[in-house]
Amino acid sequence: MRLLLVEDTADLAEAIVERLTQDGHAVDWLTDGEQALKILSYQNYSLIILDLGLPKLDGLYVLKRLRAENNKNNKTPVLILTARSGIDDRVQALDIGADDYLIKPIDLRELSARCRAVLRRHHGEAASLVHYGKLQFDRSASRMSIGHEVFELPRRELCILDLLLTHQGRALSKSQLADQLCSFADHDELPSDNAIELYIGRLRKKLTGSGVTIKTLRGIGYLLYVEQ
Template sequence: MHILLIEDDPFIARAVAAALESEAHTVTWTPTGAEGLAAIEMRLPDAVLLDLGLPGLDGIDVMKRIRAMPAPASALPVLIVTAREALESRLEGLDAGADDYVLKPFHMSELLARIRAVVRRKGPIKDDVLRAGRISLNTVTHTCNVGGIAVTLSKREYSLLAALLVRPGAILSKRALEEKLYAPGEEPEGNAVEYLIHALRRKIGSDAIENIRGLGWRIRAD
């Protein structure tokens, strides 16, 4: 998943981002509400982690502005993460449209579980497993199977394979795949896509990913 973290404390932001990335999620971090809203317009995330005590635009106002956005942004799963313990603050956040609420300090395992629960509730009803031929990829557990045999993938191998499996047979360019592998502002490594495809072919089958010369790559649909 691509998760937008709107948090002004860099220490907390780094810790949360590292934990999320260790679970193969992509994280975009913004320290202000205004930057967070701009990030949503630039690239729609799968979920938002929103602090209330933000400089400038308060978290409650950010929440209201997200819900006022055109669809599908208005329906984004939003989890408020804050140190405000007062019941009134929690209720205000929920009334503004938040889907869940976690108080600081929190355990990362709880935060991850709540993110998964919120995304399941808010997302469209669909299979959590992407499939093409003998390959299956669980988007919740991030486990991969090829012909019933478990295959271990790195974080970026998972992200690249997931991008191809969303639409089996569709061709994705190098630039499109880089956008799935790197957060906005990150500089793509020169031959990262080619290297990852080579590594994936060794794990899921040499003929599983086709190169369409001059256009990009696609996963075999059969």
Template structure:
């Protein structure tokens, strides 16, 4: 899923971008209100994470401007992410059209859960499902199915499978997969990727993920 983050604090922005990309999302970052509105129009995001204390234009005004845009932009899911904890500020954000409101500081797992909940309420989005034959992965709800049967994945199993399914047939090296799975500074164990792939094969079947000796792994291209 493509997410637009409108946040002026670069430290918070980098941390959020890393957390979201670790969940196989694509992130656009805008550090000011006007840049955020331009990114809504030109970047085709599927959801917006919006700070309120922004340079150039307050977040509430950004939110009101989004809701005043023509369809489908006016219906973009927007989660306000801010340090303004006063009840009046929360009510103002919700009244202006926010789908949810998360107070700083927060745990990224809570934000991701709220994002998934908002996306489920908004309904399905075109292009949200990655597929290869009988294997399908919903990038909003994180649901994995094989032949229509649901499979429960861990966070890193999901991220690894999503990375491979973005381009079925393309080979990803160990380093490329580690970059998708771990935040900067994290040191994965030497066999972490192999362990995850082994766990995935036990859940989805052994035939989907192919090892290309000396190069890496890929999802076999299969017709539905």
């Protein structure tokens, strides 16, 4: 998944980026609200982690703009990350449209779990452990298993599998997959169509025996489905 972190404290932001990258996500990091609104006008994210006390534009203003009537089709989940612990601040952020609210100082393990929970709720899932055919995918441990065999997937294969499972029944194009694999910091490493095909091929081999396969829909993209 591709996430956006808007946080102006460098040490904290770097630690969060490192943790979420280890979880298999691509993370873009911005330091002020003005930058955030500009990026959000053209780039899609699976989740936004938003500080409130930001330079230039306050996080609550960013959230209001994101949830405004003229932007009502943008339903990207937002996790507020802030030092503001007052109940009024929490109520206001949640009423405006935040999906969760986490008060600093934070434990990175809790942040990671909260991100998974928000993403699950957004996609209508109840737990981090996903069963599909004979395949089990554990988002909290970032691994998949088939029977008793456990696979530790490279980050990009892990991300592709997560995306395909999250969008069950919907085909994802190569460009959609590539867009979610890389942050702006990785833009020089944006995977080519051939690279996406390579990742899909490797995943197909690892899915052998699971009853699940990745179907190529020519000219459209890739679809995960259970073999009949």
